[in-house]
Amino acid sequence: MAVLREKVDAVIATLASRQHGAVTRAQLLSAGISRDMIASRIRSGLLLPVHPGVYLVGLGPVPPLGYEAAAVLACAPHALLGRRTAGHLWNLPVEPPETVELLVVGRYRKSPGGLTVHSISELAPSELRRHDGIPISSPSLTVLDLGALSSEQELQAIVNEARVLRLVTDEELRATLRRHPRRAGARALGKLLDSEYGPRITRSEAERKALDVMRKHGIEPDGSDVKLGPYRVDFLFERERVAVEVDGYRYHGTPRRFVEDRRRMNYLAARGIQVFPLTWHDLGPGAARAMRLLAATLTERRRAIGSADNLPPCA
Secondary structure, X not given: OHHHHHHHHHHHHHHHHOOXXXXXXXXXXXXOOOHHHHHHHHHHOOEEEEEOOEEEEOXXXXXXXXXXXXXXXXXXXXXXXXXXXXXXXXXXXXXXXXXXXXXXXXXXXXXXXXXXXXXXXXXXXXXXXXXXXXXXXXXXXXXXXXXXXXXXXXXXXXXXXXXXXXXXXXXXXXXXXXXXOOXXXXXXXXXXXXXXXXXXOOHHHHHHHHHHHHHHOOOOOOEEEEEEOOEEEEEEEOOOOEEEEEOOHHHHXXXXXXXXXXXXXXXXHXXXXXXXXXXXXXHOOOHHHHHHHHHHHHHHHHHHHOOHHHOOOOO
């Protein structure tokens, strides 16, 4: 009897080790463990029921991700971690939820107690990932869903961190928006991306808009589209040695452009030229604030540099 008990316990341990300490009743029965054996181990505390038909192996601390794995098993076969649970595991700036949050593909009528379940009509292959073997929503889908739970500032922080961690590209976010235009977070994410990119206009049109905004606030650059060594800057304030650049992911979002921009900024910095970027938001709703900062920057630079007579030319 003791040998049989040890064999059964070994089978349970093997199953649980593959699933962060979680097992299902169906898996145990398929492995040849009887209902009476399962009941006995529940009474002894070896199996801890966490959801209907789902257990965690007891007699020790719950392994990391044990509750998350159990939650997915409880809603299998089409369940995956999502929303704030996924965001936390992707290391995005969100607080972990009090209960595990799941996505289930298709209709799901009943949520097990202690879980938060949301449905999604369909899931593209690229939107299903795995975190230590547990199904989880892709970073782009996670960000979209977090748009329904976050303020504008919180969502901006989430998107920025996802970019910094190289979890998403803007192309992936746009593709996810196209696939799920009616999900709760789609409107907020789309609005955020649109505010960063601005309308689909040419660079010269964006520069004309920037010049109009500066002139409206009494700021006149010394030149536009100025060549400095091997590079060009959108606007240059010669005396203050400030270059104003109309910035945006539309122009600087590719890895090659990113590297080239850094080389150009280093070249300008070596010549004492400070770059003042203007986003599309700075040319619209944020224009007044941006122009105040630009004016203050120019004043401070004049004070720091003093007379421009003794300075070498910017080029």
